[in-house]
Amino acid sequence: MNETLKRYLGIYAMLWRxxxxxxxxxxxxxxxxxxxxxLWFVLQLIFVGVLYMHTEHIGTWSKWEVVMLxxxxxxxxxxFIALFFTNLANLSEMIRTGKLDFMMLLPVNTRFLISxxxxxxxxxxxxxxxxxxxxxxxxxxxxxxxxxxxxxxLVLSIIGLAIHxxxxxxxxxxxxxxxxxxxxxxxxxxxxxxxxxPDEAFKGSFKSFFTFVLPMLxxxxxxxxxxxxxxxxxxxxxxxxxxxxLCWLASAAFWNFSVRRYTSASS
Amino acid sequence: xxxYLHVANIxxxxxxxxxxxxxxxxxxGLIPLMATIFIWxxxxxxxxxxxxxxxxxxxxxxxxxxxxxxxxxxxxVTEDDWQIAADIKDGNISQFLLKPIDYLAYRLVxxxxxxxxxxxxxxxxxxxxxxxxxxFFVAPASGEHALVFAISLVLTALLQFFISYTLALLAFxxxxxxxxxFIAFAIEYAASGQLYPLDILPPLxxxxxxxxxxxxxxxxxxxxxxxxxxxxxxxxxxxxxxFWVVMAYAMARAxxxxxxxxxxxxxx
Numbered sequence: 001m002n003e004t005l006k007r008y009l010g011i012y013a014m015l016w017r018x019x020x021x022x023x024x025x026x027x028x029x030x031x032x033x034x035x036x037x038x039l040w041f042v043l044q045l046i047f048v049g050v051l052y053m054h055t056e057h058i059g060t061w062s063k064w065e066v067v068m069l070x071x072x073x074x075x076x077x078x079x080f081i082a083l084f085f086t087n088l089a090n091l092s093e094m095i096r097t098g099k100l101d102f103m104m105l106l107p108v109n110t111r112f113l114i115s116x117x118x119x120x121x122x123x124x125x126x127x128x129x130x131x132x133x134x135x136x137x138x139x140x141x142x143x144x145x146x147x148x149x150x151x152x153x154l155v156l157s158i159i160g161l162a163i164h165x166x167x168x169x170x171x172x173x174x175x176x177x178x179x180x181x182x183x184x185x186x187x188x189x190x191x192x193x194x195x196x197x198p199d200e201a202f203k204g205s206f207k208s209f210f211t212f213v214l215p216m217l218x219x220x221x222x223x224x225x226x227x228x229x230x231x232x233x234x235x236x237x238x239x240x241x242x243x244x245x246l247c248w249l250a251s252a253a254f255w256n257f258s259v260r261r262y263t264s265a266s267s
Numbered sequence: 268x269x270x271y272l273h274v275a276n277i278x279x280x281x282x283x284x285x286x287x288x289x290x291x292x293x294x295x296g297l298i299p300l301m302a303t304i305f306i307w308x309x310x311x312x313x314x315x316x317x318x319x320x321x322x323x324x325x326x327x328x329x330x331x332x333x334x335x336x337x338x339x340x341x342x343x344v345t346e347d348d349w350q351i352a353a354d355i356k357d358g359n360i361s362q363f364l365l366k367p368i369d370y371l372a373y374r375l376v377x378x379x380x381x382x383x384x385x386x387x388x389x390x391x392x393x394x395x396x397x398x399x400x401x402x403f404f405v406a407p408a409s410g411e412h413a414l415v416f417a418i419s420l421v422l423t424a425l426l427q428f429f430i431s432y433t434l435a436l437l438a439f440x441x442x443x444x445x446x447x448x449f450i451a452f453a454i455e456y457a458a459s460g461q462l463y464p465l466d467i468l469p470p471l472x473x474x475x476x477x478x479x480x481x482x483x484x485x486x487x488x489x490x491x492x493x494x495x496x497x498x499x500x501x502x503x504x505x506x507x508x509x510f511w512v513v514m515a516y517a518m519a520r521a522x523x524x525x526x527x528x529x530x531x532x533x534x535x
Binding site for chain 2: 047
């Protein structure tokens with residue numbers, strides 16, 4: 001067990017090195033993309049500013065609490081993009097061109113390789129801007145989160161990350177069944193949009209759907225509630241853990257099911 | 268003229284291949300819209316004075332976003348800018364320099380036929396969505412408003428296209444235009460009225476924005492539809508919009524002329 005872990009960590013370190021070398025080749029592009037991400041983030045914050053020019057509260061969420069939410073969402077989303085997104089977005093192309101065959105032949109777990117092959121370093125820089133906004137929002141709110149809150153936030157963010165990963169992996173596995181599903185991956189960007197909204201604004205079947213089917217309203221809201229101690233009951237917390245587990249199991253099951261059916265593109 | 272009809276035919280057939288993608292795009296695109304509507308409902312519910320937001324009642328606010336969706340479906344540029352940039356980068360435009368066909372006209376016809384396909388596909392999710400929000404879907408304010416809205420819609424589409432076309436021509440000078448396209452898209456998103464009605468911003472900001480072409484990419488036609496623009500302002504606004512279309516067209520032609528001099532047909 002320990003040997004396997006060591007081996008995979010070694011492989012992952014190599015993949016990291018590879019990605020750094022690759023990014024260094026396109027420095028201008030790297031900086032321009034950072035600028036694009038920053039611009040969109042600022043735009044989201046402007047929208048919050050515009051909303052709160054006309055109101056004091058959304059549900060019980062105040063302006064700086066929502067800014068906190070947007071910052072945390074940006075943080076989680078960018079880490080997700082840095083580690084997984086590009087890889088999963090490439091899966092449809094690998095299936096279409098038959099490159100997946102080569103991946104399967106390698107003496108490494110295929111799911112490991114297609115999920116983690118490339119690292120998008122810009123994502124980590126953008127994630128840092130999310131943290132900066134969160135720190136600023138904390139000061140505006142006049143709260144200093146303790147070590148326990150910060151630890152809780154980080155652990156829950158990782159669970160949020162696991163939810164994003166499992167869901168997108170599940171969605172992209174549809175590509176095994178039809179080559180016309182590339183759009184699905186890019187459609188996922190619209191779900192990020194839900195994740196950063198304050199959960200209390202939503203009602204009815206929309207809320208149920210984005211809590212129990214695609215648990216977007218848990219991914220960011222729950223960690224932030226822990227961080228700023230805005231908790232009424234532990235139900236949401238348990239819900240998030242349960243949904244993360246379910247999404248993970250569903251994605252694993254669908255992956256196994258799809259791969260068994262995979263017959264390669266070119267033969 | 269006949270050859271462009273032929274182009275339109277090709278355009279329709281090519282885009283029909285992407286109908287499933289179009290459908291996904293239209294359907295997924297409604298998710299953030301729904302979120303925005305929920306957020307606005309919560310904002311109105313939380314207002315202590317039970318008043319409106321900068322002259323918008325809740326119903327008007329939701330109508331605003333519904334009309335934005337309609338205008339967006341009919342006029343937004345989706346793939347065209349990427350394809351133009353790719354044509355330049357891969358040297359595909361060389362053939363247009365030799366043939367008696369104008370590249371701008373060619374792309375415009377492809378854009379319009381692409382919009383037609385997109386609209387036909389997107390009509391299902393969009394209509395279903397509007398049906399659920401039907402209490403807030405209003406008819407144009409009057410016959411005159413409807414007429415101005417229709418003309419404005421065409422001008423919006425042209426303005427959208429010429430701006431995207433010009434941006435894509437940057438591919439003559441830089442290898443990777445996607446970042447520029449995303450930057451322009453972000454600015455347009457914030458300044459055109461897609462994210463929020465422009466007149467809920469501080470009055471000075473709104474005023475300044477009207478010196479740019481951005482409000483004419485979205486806010487103006489929606490405003491006309493909802494009857495927020497009236498009387499002589501209707502036709503004056505249309506005039507300004509037409510002015511921006513001509514400017515964008517001239518810009519597209521000028522940049523093309525310069526670009527083609529710079530062009531060296533890599534791999535063409």
